[in-house]
Amino acid sequence: MEALIAIVIGVLTACGVYLTLRGRTFPMVLGLTLMSYAVNLFLFVMGRLAIGTPPIIRDGASYADPLPQALVLTAIVISFGMTAFVVILALRARAELGNDHVDGEEHPR
Amino acid sequence: MNHLLIAPLLLPLLAGTMLLLLRSYDTPVRRGLSILATLALVGISLALLLHVAEHGAQVYQLGNWAAPFGIVLVADRLAVIMVLITSVLAACVVFYAVRGSDHAGRYFHILFQMQLFGLNGAFLTGDLFNLFVFFEVLLIASYGLLLHGGGRKRTRAGLHYVVLNLVGSTLFLFAVGALYGVLGTLNMADLAQRLSSVPAEDLGVVRAAGLLLFGVFALKAALAPLHLWLPGAYGHTSAPVAAMFAIMTKVGAYSILRVHSLMFGPDAGPLAGLLDAWLLPLALLTVIAGTLGVLASRRLAEQAAYLVIVSAGTLLTAFGLGGTEAFAAGLYYLVHSTFAAAALFLLAGILGEARGTTGDRLVPGPALPRGQLLGGLFLLIALAASGMPPLSGFIGKWLILQASLGAPDMLWVLGVLLVTSLLGIMALARSGSRLFFKIDEKATASAPARLGDLTAPAALATAGIAMVVYAAPVYEFARVTAAQLVQSGGYLAAVLHSTAGGIAQ
Numbered sequence: 150m151e152a153l154i155a156i157v158i159g160v161l162t163a164c165g166v167y168l169t170l171r172g173r174t175f176p177m178v179l180g181l182t183l184m185s186y187a188v189n190l191f192l193f194v195m196g197r198l199a200i201g202t203p204p205i206i207r208d209g210a211s212y213a214d215p216l217p218q219a220l221v222l223t224a225i226v227i228s229f230g231m232t233a234f235v236v237i238l239a240l241r242a243r244a245e246l247g248n249d250h251v252d253g254e255e256h257p258r
Numbered sequence: 259m260n261h262l263l264i265a266p267l268l269l270p271l272l273a274g275t276m277l278l279l280l281r282s283y284d285t286p287v288r289r290g291l292s293i294l295a296t297l298a299l300v301g302i303s304l305a306l307l308l309h310v311a312e313h314g315a316q317v318y319q320l321g322n323w324a325a326p327f328g329i330v331l332v333a334d335r336l337a338v339i340m341v342l343i344t345s346v347l348a349a350c351v352v353f354y355a356v357r358g359s360d361h362a363g364r365y366f367h368i369l370f371q372m373q374l375f376g377l378n379g380a381f382l383t384g385d386l387f388n389l390f391v392f393f394e395v396l397l398i399a400s401y402g403l404l405l406h407g408g409g410r411k412r413t414r415a416g417l418h419y420v421v422l423n424l425v426g427s428t429l430f431l432f433a434v435g436a437l438y439g440v441l442g443t444l445n446m447a448d449l450a451q452r453l454s455s456v457p458a459e460d461l462g463v464v465r466a467a468g469l470l471l472f473g474v475f476a477l478k479a480a481l482a483p484l485h486l487w488l489p490g491a492y493g494h495t496s497a498p499v500a501a502m503f504a505i506m507t508k509v510g511a512y513s514i515l516r517v518h519s520l521m522f523g524p525d526a527g528p529l530a531g532l533l534d535a536w537l538l539p540l541a542l543l544t545v546i547a548g549t550l551g552v553l554a555s556r557r558l559a560e561q562a563a564y565l566v567i568v569s570a571g572t573l574l575t576a577f578g579l580g581g582t583e584a585f586a587a588g589l590y591y592l593v594h595s596t597f598a599a600a601a602l603f604l605l606a607g608i609l610g611e612a613r614g615t616t617g618d619r620l621v622p623g624p625a626l627p628r629g630q631l632l633g634g635l636f637l638l639i640a641l642a643a644s645g646m647p648p649l650s651g652f653i654g655k656w657l658i659l660q661a662s663l664g665a666p667d668m669l670w671v672l673g674v675l676l677v678t679s680l681l682g683i684m685a686l687a688r689s690g691s692r693l694f695f696k697i698d699e700k701a702t703a704s705a706p707a708r709l710g711d712l713t714a715p716a717a718l719a720t721a722g723i724a725m726v727v728y729a730a731p732v733y734e735f736a737r738v739t740a741a742q743l744v745q746s747g748g749y750l751a752a753v754l755h756s757t758a759g760g761i762a763q
Contacts, residue, residue: 169425174417181424188431195439217438220387224431227394231424234401238413238420245413251421253414 154194161187174239174249181235185228192221262309263318263333265302266341266378269295274371281364289356292367296345296352299374303342310338311735315742315752317384325384325753326448332384334749335739339589340381340512343596344505346721348374354604354714355498362407362496369406373399373502380509384753386437386444389513390430393478397423400506403499404491415490422477422487430474436467447753450520450746454527461528468532471517479510480570482544489551492563497607500559501600507570508596515577515585519743538578538667542674544571549678552685558606558618561689562599565643568682569595572675576658579665585740587657590733594650594725598643601718605636608711609693614704620689622696627706633694635715640686642722645679650725655679657733 161183168180196217204215239249246253273295277288310316315334319325333341352370360366376396383389401423405416438444440460441452456464477484488507492500514537522532548567555561573595576588606618609632616623626632638649645651655675662671725732742748 169421177421181421181428184425184428188428188435192431192435192438195435216444217435220434220438223387223391227391227427231394231398231427234398235420235424238401238405238417242413242417245408245410251417253410 150198154190154198158187158191158194161190172250172252174242174251177251178232178235178239182228182232185224185232189221189224189228192217192224260309260316260318262302262306263316263331263382264320266299266306266345266382267331267375269299269302270371270374270378274368274375277368277371281368285361288367289360292370293352293356295371296349296374299345300342300349303338303345306333307338307342310335315749317752317756319756324756326443326445329388330384330445330753331382332447332749332753333382334752335735335742336512336515336589337381339593339735339739340508341378343508343593344374344377344381347505347596347600347718348502350714350717351498351502351600351604353717354501354607354711357708357711359407359496359498359607365402366406369399369402370502373403375399377505377509381512384446386434386446386449389446390427390434393430393509394427396506396509397427400503403502404495406499407496409494411490411494415494418487419491426474426477429470433467433470433474436463436470440464440467445753446516446520447750450523450526450750451754453521453529454525456527456529458528464529465532468517468522468529469536472514472533472536475510475513475517476540477510478507479514479574480507480544480567481510481540481574482547482567482571485544485547485567485570488567489560489563492566492603493557493560497559497604497610500562500603500607504566504596504599504603507566508573508592511570511573511577511592514574515588515743518577519585520746520749523744523746525746534578534580537574538671541571541574541578542670544568545575545674545678547571549681549685552682555685555689556620558609558620558689558693559603561620561685562602562606565602565682566595566599568678569599569643572655572658575671575675576661579658579662579667579671581661582737582740582744584658584661585743586733586737587654587661589736589739590657590725591651591654593732594642594654594722597718597721597725598639598651601639601715601722602643604715604718605632605639608632608707608715609636612703612705612707614702616698616701620692622692622698622701624701624703625697626694626703628709629694631712632707633690635712635719636690636694638719639715639722640690642719644683644686646683648726650722650729653726653729 165180165184168176196214199213202211202213204213206212243249310333318331320329373396376392379392401420440463480488492503518533522529524530545568548564548571551564552561573588573592576584610618612626613623642649642651645655662668
């Protein structure tokens with residue numbers, strides 16, 4: 150289970166990095182989104198993988214760490230807002246610069 | 259608990275919210291509210307500084323939960339001095355902005371207050387995850403401010419700035435997650451304590467997380483080779499925004515200093531001095547790269563942006579040297595360089611408007627009305643920024659050079675700082691002569707610079723002069739602050755041993 154999750158996070162991050170390094174804004178936004186998915190998953194897993202345990206401390210029972218769940222919720226909200234912002238910014242750059250290249254020119258000097 | 263501690267966060271947050279509700283009101287109302295809130299913030303920061311100087315580090319437990327279980331705000335000397343610089347800078351900038359440049363969009367003052375909220379939060383928080391959250395608050399406000407007014411070059415630079423910082427935020431979260439996964443805490447004082455007893459098999463993860471954190475802060479502080487975003491972003495935005503951003507690289511430097519001294523300080527066991535191998539060489543490289551940019555700049559705002567990189571490098575050189583003397587010198591230089599850079603950005607904005615179509619390009623332009631006044635102010639600010647006697651830049655650099663004497667890398671530090679200072683003086687002298695002495699007869703000036711516009715840069719330059727006149731008490735404050743950073747025990751005790759509600763059990 151841990152190995153599978155680790156591979157998933159690694160693949161997501163690798164794809165995210167590759168897409169972020171592309172020259173056009175749309176793949177770049179997708180790349181940023183994939184990276185934020187990867188990091189959210191990573192944060193969540195940092196509370197260790199446990200199945201069927203409540204995030205509350207009870208006598209004698211095992212429990213899941215609730216803090217990473219709270220952290221990941223905050224991180225999701227922030228990355229959601231940032232993605233919305235960068236989409237709007239990419240659209241505005243497309244309108245003002247006349248193309249969707251990140252440098253604003255098709256063939257940068 | 260002293261509620262003064264949370265006032266620097268609540269005041270800009272409330273002011274920003276009120277401005278949002280009042281956004282359809284007349285401009286004078288909104289400007290008045292923004293000025294009032296910023297001035298009140300200066301008063302609060304000053305009161306907080308005096309309180310902390312007298313009673314030592316203060317801890318505010320949010321929701322009355324004791325650390326490390328609850329989230330804390332910590333006002334030690336370093337935090338309060340950063341908050342005070344921010345509020346003084348903000349007051350000068352807001353007085354410049356209300357003279358017209360806030361008119362390019364309706365949301366300037368709202369974003370400005372939110373930026374202050376994020377900055378003060380980042381300085382005061384004692385929790386690593388909250389540092390991330392406040393970074394995001396100040397960043398999203400800065401995205402809006404950077405793009406304020408629009409324009410092709412600004413949009414392009416803004417896109418690069420936003421994407422780089424989003425990647426930085428992702429890396430920050432990876433580092434925070436890894437630290438939590440291994441150490442089980444995010445309170446910075448608690449992290450510092452647990453770091454000294456990390457089991458050997460986890461050392462690699464912690465080391466990777468620490469260096470990742472350093473990388474993120476280096477991106478914010480514009481440490482080479484992560485400095486390339488800065489000239490475009492700062493050089494193309496509006497003058498008041500660029501002036502306010504003079505404090506933004508200092509947030510990165512502050513975070514490096516905090517992490518360096520608290521978590522990877524001499525008591526950190528096997529991880530002590532994790533950043534030592536990286537910080538000094540990269541800082542010197544930053545100084546060199548920034549100076550080359552200063553020499554090659556074609557516009558005054560661009561030159562000011564490269565000077566920000568040089569000052570970030572000089573600052574981190576001091577932090578990289580380590581020890582009480584070097585930290586104190588760095589703190590003195592930090593205060594000076596923030597004000598000097600902001601003053602230069604504001605002056606570049608004024609000159610750009612006064613010179614009509616020539617703008618702030620470093621080419622001969624029209625003869626300026628009030629040229630002597632503008633030129634005199636430029637001379638004053640350039641002297642301070644380049645580190646010439648008798649202004650504050652000279653004292654700052656002198657202190658750093660003095661702190662480097664006897665260090666193993668003394669020759670490198672002396673050589674790089676002295677040669678780049680000379681090159682910086684040459685570049686600024688050339689800019690001054692092109693801007694003020696050489697006249698292009700055909701070019702026409704637009705309206706003469708208004709005297710009121712000059713008050714803000716003049717006030718910032720005066721702050722630099724005041725730092726010379728009161729150099730002894732300022733340096734003494736910096737020295738005590740530095741001594742507390744080197745002996746982090748006081749910080750740990752204040753955070754971890756304060757009981758809930760401040761009631762001794």
